[in-house]
Amino acid sequence: MSKVINHPHGTFCWSELCTHDWAKGKAFYTSLFSWGCDDQLIGDDIYYTMLQKQGDDIAAMYEMPQQQxxxxPSHWLTYIAVKNVDECALRAKELGAEIIAGPHDVMDAGRMLLLKEPGGATFALWQGNQHQxxxxxxELNTPYWHExxxxxxxKSREFYCQLLGWKSEVKAMQGMDYVLFIANGQPVAGMIEMTDEWPxxxxxxxxxxxxVEHCDTAVNRAVELGGQVCVPAxxxxxVGRFSVILDPQGAVFSVLQSAMDDVKS
Structure with missing residues (x-):
């Protein structure tokens, strides 16, 4: 697939690892996904690291301050592209969201907002400038799906559809209703209901x-690197074959070997 220059409104545009141990987190993910990295000094021995595939930024990571x-816990934060962060902040509050931080400029890279939606999930909105x-x-070893x-x-479906203009479709999947969120005519995310079986x-x-190219290979490699399997392959x-993994610092993510012919190397 050709390189992405711009992310349309309502699509997922960025992934950021907020970790308790920057050095160990970087070692884990660069080894697991064969990522390169560009460490950018942002404070006294504090780095914001661009995680890269063949020199192109595909995600980032940083170490949270001790008080945080x-x-x-360590976690992955997902960003959704919007045309106007400030307008979305006002609308999100009207819809019952809690504003955690922002809107504020991130130097000349763009403008962001961190919020918790009425259903309780935290995410960020991004109005890109120099960094889209x-x-x-x-492609393999890049963010592929968000759920x-x-x-x-x-409550969550109403919030996202009203805030971002998403449409939604319900699909029966393995005995449950799986919600697809649609933006610009294309599925951009899914949603599942947490049952009593969840902790x-x-x-x-x-x-x-x-x-990933091979789910089981990725899972085995993650375990070798100190990760733990939350949901086995x-x-x-x-759809494909997936697994949920806990990294050594406590952040949860998933790998997916897609059954569809839509992932390039």
Whole structure:
């Protein structure tokens, strides 16, 4: 797939690892996904690292301040592109979201907003300027799919559709209703309802799936690097084979071997 220059409104544009240990987190992911990295000094021995595929930025990571680590586990944060962050901030508050930070400029890279939607999941909005976001999509070892796990699917669906102009479709999948979110005529994300089978202490969240060539190989490699398997490699008919993994610092992500011919090397 050709390189991405611009991310349309309502599409996922960036993924950011917020970790308790920058050095160990970088070693884990660069080894797992064969990523390169560009460490950018942003403070006294503090780096914001661009994670790269063949020199192109596809995600980023940084180490959370100690005071934040005491309250927040390591996690992946997903960003959605919007035309106007400030207008979205006002609308999000009207729709019941909690504004955590912003809107504010990130130097000349763009303007962002961090928020928690009424269903409880945290995510960010991004109005790109010099940095539009991930430069490669639809390729191996890049973010491929985003999935919201929520305890109130109706509330969450209403929020995203009203805020971002998404449409939604319900598909039956393995005995449950799976919601597809549609933007610009294309599926951009999914949503599942968290049942009583989910641990009570698991909060609503956005899950990032990274495309891999072989799911089982990626899982084995993650374990060798110190990761833990949360959901073992599992087949989903017509979709592919996936696994949920906990990295050594406690951040959760998924890998997906797509059954569809839409992922390039």
């Amino acid at each position: 680590q005491d309250e927040t 976001g991930c430069k490669r999509l639809g 919201l796990a929520t305890r109130n699917s109706e 009570a202490d698991t909060p609503p969240h956005w899950m990032i799936y990274f495309a 599992t087949d989903i008919p017509e």
